[in-house]
Amino acid sequence: MDKLFRLSRTEQLLVQFILIAWALVVLFPIGVAVINSFKPNLGEVYRGPLNLPSEWSFGNYIEAWVGANFSRYFLNSVIISGCTVVIVTLCASTTAFVLVRMPFRGSVIIFGCFMLGVIIPIRLALAPLFVTVNTLGLLDTLTGVILVQSASMMPVAVFIMTAFLRSVPAELEDAARMDGALPFSIYWRVVLPLIRPAIATVALLTFVQSWNEYFLPLIFLQSPENYPITLGIAEFRSQFAVQWHLMFAGILIMLVPTIIAFVLASRQFIEGLTQGGVKE
Amino acid sequence: MSTISIKGLNKAYGKVQVLHDINLKIGDNAFVVFVGPSGCGKSTLLRTIAGLEERNSGSIHLDGRDISEDAPVDRDVAMVFQSYALYPQMTVRENIGFALRMAKVDKPEIDRKVVEAAKLLKLDQLLDRKPKDLSGGQRQRVAIGRAILRSPKVFLFDEPLSNLDAELRVDMRLQIAALRRTLSATFVYVTHDQVEAMTLADTIVVLRDGHIEQVGAPMDLYHRPANRFVAGFIGSPRMNFLPATAQGKSAVLADGASLLLAHEVADGAELALGLRPEHLRPSDTGEIAVTVAEIENLGPVSYAHCALADGALLTAQLPPDHQLKLGVQVKLAAERDHLHLFDANGARIGGGAAHG
Numbered sequence: 229m230d231k232l233f234r235l236s237r238t239e240q241l242l243v244q245f246i247l248i249a250w251a252l253v254v255l256f257p258i259g260v261a262v263i264n265s266f267k268p269n270l271g272e273v274y275r276g277p278l279n280l281p282s283e284w285s286f287g288n289y290i291e292a293w294v295g296a297n298f299s300r301y302f303l304n305s306v307i308i309s310g311c312t313v314v315i316v317t318l319c320a321s322t323t324a325f326v327l328v329r330m331p332f333r334g335s336v337i338i339f340g341c342f343m344l345g346v347i348i349p350i351r352l353a354l355a356p357l358f359v360t361v362n363t364l365g366l367l368d369t370l371t372g373v374i375l376v377q378s379a380s381m382m383p384v385a386v387f388i389m390t391a392f393l394r395s396v397p398a399e400l401e402d403a404a405r406m407d408g409a410l411p412f413s414i415y416w417r418v419v420l421p422l423i424r425p426a427i428a429t430v431a432l433l434t435f436v437q438s439w440n441e442y443f444l445p446l447i448f449l450q451s452p453e454n455y456p457i458t459l460g461i462a463e464f465r466s467q468f469a470v471q472w473h474l475m476f477a478g479i480l481i482m483l484v485p486t487i488i489a490f491v492l493a494s495r496q497f498i499e500g501l502t503q504g505g506v507k508e
Numbered sequence: 509m510s511t512i513s514i515k516g517l518n519k520a521y522g523k524v525q526v527l528h529d530i531n532l533k534i535g536d537n538a539f540v541v542f543v544g545p546s547g548c549g550k551s552t553l554l555r556t557i558a559g560l561e562e563r564n565s566g567s568i569h570l571d572g573r574d575i576s577e578d579a580p581v582d583r584d585v586a587m588v589f590q591s592y593a594l595y596p597q598m599t600v601r602e603n604i605g606f607a608l609r610m611a612k613v614d615k616p617e618i619d620r621k622v623v624e625a626a627k628l629l630k631l632d633q634l635l636d637r638k639p640k641d642l643s644g645g646q647r648q649r650v651a652i653g654r655a656i657l658r659s660p661k662v663f664l665f666d667e668p669l670s671n672l673d674a675e676l677r678v679d680m681r682l683q684i685a686a687l688r689r690t691l692s693a694t695f696v697y698v699t700h701d702q703v704e705a706m707t708l709a710d711t712i713v714v715l716r717d718g719h720i721e722q723v724g725a726p727m728d729l730y731h732r733p734a735n736r737f738v739a740g741f742i743g744s745p746r747m748n749f750l751p752a753t754a755q756g757k758s759a760v761l762a763d764g765a766s767l768l769l770a771h772e773v774a775d776g777a778e779l780a781l782g783l784r785p786e787h788l789r790p791s792d793t794g795e796i797a798v799t800v801a802e803i804e805n806l807g808p809v810s811y812a813h814c815a816l817a818d819g820a821l822l823t824a825q826l827p828p829d830h831q832l833k834l835g836v837q838v839k840l841a842a843e844r845d846h847l848h849l850f851d852a853n854g855a856r857i858g859g860g861a862a863h864g
Contacts, residue, residue, distance in 0.1 A: 402560050403593035407607035407654070408581035421597040 258483075265289070265476035273472045288477035292464070298478060300453060301460030305439055306485075308374055308456050312438040313431050315378040320385035320430055321423065325415050327386070328393045329401060339390070345383030350376075354447065361448055368450045376448060377438045385430040392426035393419070428496030435489050439482075457482045509571050510661035510694040511536050512557065517566030519549075519556055519718075526552050528718045530566065534711070539688055539695040541705040543741065544715035550698045551666055553715070557696065558587050558664050570661060581610075586655035587664040590671065592647045594639040594654075600626070601635040604653045625653045628690070645676045649683075656691065665697040669704065681707060702742055706730070714738050736854035739782045745811060747848070748788070748822045750781040750796075759849075763817045765795045768844060771858050779857070782848030785811060788824040790832065794839030798822060800832055814840065 235243060264273050265288055267281040292298045327339050350357070357376060358367075366372030396419060404414045420427070442458040449455060452463060464478050490497075512534040519527035526549045534540050542550040555561040557568055559580035567576045575583045586607075594603050602609075604625055605618045626632040629649045639647055648668060655663055665684070669677045685708060688695055699705055705712050706726045714721040714729065714737070722734040726742075733739035739747045752759035754773035758766045759781055773779065788796075790812075798814035801821065810826040824840055826832060849857040 397591055397593065399589045399591050399593040400595065402555075403587070403589060403595075403654075404606075405560065406558060406580045406585075406587050407658075408610040409606075413610065418595055 261476040261479055264473055265480050267473045270471055270473055288473050289481065292474050292478045292481060296460075296464050296474065296478065297452075298457070298460060298464075298481060301455050301457040301463075302481065304370060304454060304460075305456040305458070305482075307370055308377065308445070309435050309438045309485075311370075311374045312377045312381065313434050315374065316381045316385050316434045317427050317431050319378070320382055320389050321420065321427060322415065323382075323386050324389035324393050325419060328390050329398070329419075330411070339386075342383045342386045346387055350380040351443065358447065367448060368454060370454060373445050373448050373454075373456075376444050377441055380444065381434045381437060385434065388430055388433075389423065389426050392423050396422050425496045428493045432489055432493040432497050436486050439486055509536055511571055512662065512694065512696070513569040513572075514557070515567050515569070517553075517556065517568065518564045519552060519561065520564050526718050527556070527563075530718075530720060532713065532720065532723065534694060534696065537692060537694055538710050539697065539708055540711045540713060541697045541699060541709035542713045542715055543699055543702055543705040544721075545741070546700060547717075548715040549718040550700075550715050552718075554587075554664050554666055554696060554698045557583075557662075558585055559583050560587075581607075583662075584660050585662040585664055586658045586660040587666065588648075588651045588655050588668045590667040592639070592651040592671070594647055594650055596639050599636050599638055600631060600642070600650050600653075603639065603650055604631075604657055607654065607658050621657055622653075625656045628656070628687075629653050644672050645680060648672065648680055652684075652687065656687075660693060662694045662696060663691075665695065667699055668697075670699070670701070677704075684708065702744060706742070712742070714741060732856070733782075733848065734856055736780055736782065736850040736856075739848055739850070739856075743784055745785050745823045748783045748785065749850075750783065750816075750820075750822070752779045752781050753777070754779055761796065763797065765797065767795050767842060767847070769849065770844060770847065773849065773857060778852045780850040780852075780854070781842075782850060783822070783842050784846065785823040785825040787843040787846035788822065788840045790824065790826070790830075790838045791841035792839060794841035796822070796840040796842065797837065798840055799837050800834055803832060803834060814838070 260277060263280060264277060266284045266286070267273055268283055268285045268287065272279070272282060293302075323342075327335050361367055361372045361376065364372070366375065400418055400422070401414050404418045409417065439456075440458060441456075442462075445456050445459050449459065452459075455463060461475075461478055461482060465475060512532075514530055514532040514534075517527055517530040518525070530553060542553060544550045552561060556563050559575070559578060563576060567574055569575065570584060580587075595606065598606065601619075601622055605622045608618045608621065622635070623632065626635055629652060631646070631649055631653060634642060634646060634650075639650065642650065648671075651668070668684070669680050672680060681704060684695075684697075688708075697704075697708060709726055711723060712726050712729050713723050716737055722729060722738045724732075729738060729742045733742060733747075736749065740749070750761055752761050752767070754760075754769075754775060754777040755766070756775065757769050757772050759769055759773075759779055760766050761781075767781065796816070798816055800812050801815045802813040803826075804811045804813070805828075808828060810828060810830055812824045812826050812830075812832055814822045814824060816822060822840065832838065851857055
């Protein structure tokens with residue numbers, strides 16, 4: 229692609245400087261966490277929080293993973309986030325497909341409700357939500373949290389998917405109908421492969437959101453054995469109030485899956501954010 | 509056998525009526541072209557035959573079987589779309605074979621038929637490419653291949669050549685004409701390009717605002733347009749129209765010049781004289797005085813755009829060796845036998861200009 233405009237050398241330097249400075253600001257706390265997570269004892273953290281460890285020790289990670297029950301929290305988070313991602317991508321893409329391609333009486337209202345959901349935070353509906361989850365007998369279960377988190381992500385996901393679906397030419401679906409494809413086949417074989425960037429975007433946003441979600445699990449879960457990693461860290465803090473080196477190890481363990489997710493989905497993610505405006 | 513019969517077909521989008529009481533019979537193995545300006549309902553009519561649009565009333569029969577309520581796939585028709593509508597994520601092979609895959613045909617059978625169709629369309633070297641790696645013409649051939657594979661009774665083409673450049677369009681037009689001779693099926697073709705319509709069709713259906721204006725063989729429409737709209741639409745450059753008043757067996761133009769008519773019209777009637785550029789030529793004995801405003805030399809022919817006294821332009825065809833200069837005043841003679849007459853409502857008067 230041709231460059232829209234060319235920067236002069238000074239402008240280049242300025243831009244690079246700002247980008248590097250910003251990267252440093254972001255990387256600094258992570259760097260501090262990494263350095264301190266390898267320190268063998270708490271004393272070293274307090275004496276020189278910015279110093280390198282006297283000896284590099286992986287013991288903190290093992291202790292956090294095994295001793296502080298992090299493996300359990302991690303597994304719960306994987307289950308919650310994984311299920312939420314599957315539910316949201318599947319439900320949002322099918323919902324968007326129907327709303328965009330098979331409009332019916334009331335579909336505009338349904339779309340409007342989803343858009344309201346984008347604006348109104350789910351926390352405002354917490355009381356009725358709590359009653360609903362309780363009535364369903366899903367309080368203090370992973371299923372309950374998964375369903376609530378999926379619902380909270382649906383509006384944004386439907387918004388992204390509908391916007392993307394509108395850029396897919398309707399003639400493709402007409403062609404598939406002529407070829408004898410039923411609505412589900414059209415969705416599965418024709419539309420889904422074409423909206424992959426949108427799916428990647430939704431999956432990534434949903435994963436990061438549900439992986440980092442603290443509030444909803446806090447409300448809907450009570451037993452520590454059901455805690456996801458966010459609640460686990462809080463638990464961890466009360467258990468190991470001053471054990472900063474273990475705490476940092478725990479935080480970094482929590483950070484890894486989101487980084488992996490971003491690396492895996494970044495190309496599709498950027499496509500998802502930029503595509504649609506320009507027809508190829 | 510593949511005859512289509514459309515009876516009393518009406519179609520509306522909300523309150524906007526787009527097809528008005530369409531009645532049409534399409535014969536076995538015919539090549540029928542729907543033409544008309546944008547928004548005349550030609551594509552909607554085609555899509556209604558395909559089953560992609562629901563009709564409000566009326567019926568469509570294929571070989572006597574009422575297909576109006578059938579799903580597109582059950583109608584025994586295949587369609588080629590304007591944008592080709594190839595599935596971008598699939599290879600040419602998968603694109604062509606998709607319909608058979610949907611119909612759960614055995615894989616070896618699909619492969620055999622795909623290769624057969626690809627050979628016919630000279631696509632056999634491209635079977636493993638994706639649509640994005642193909643040129644416009646190749647994509648169009650894949651789209652046609654996809655339609656062929658279903659061996660339908662009727663092929664529907666929705667402006668299939670409008671996305672191609674001029675040279676390729678001529679090439680593909682010839683290929684479609686050749687294909688038509690190879691396949692035993694009825695072709696229904698939509699275009700707004702009257703050259704495509706004239707060259708491909710056995711029968712042209714001219715549509716305007718959801719109404720059928722005229723149905724006929726291309727040269728019939730050319731020589732005997734039923735009304736002023738058809739006369740203006742068929743033929744390139746388009747027919748010239750001159751307002752005139754009837755006086756006995758003559759038509760008197762705005763500047764007082766008088767043209768002798770082939771038959772009598774009621775005195776004082778407002779007329780429009782239709783004159784094709786090829787039936788107007790500069791002549792000292794001509795009746796129509798004009799000033800040459802523009803000359804287009806195309807090689808085999810030239811066209812002079814000439815201004816009448818009131819500023820209206822007439823187009824006349826000139827021989828390639830004409831000596832006409834810009835700005836000169838000339839007289840144009842009209843061939844009386846090729847004069848078309850239309851009344852104030854645009855309807856044809858008399859059966860004149862029937863000469864081929």
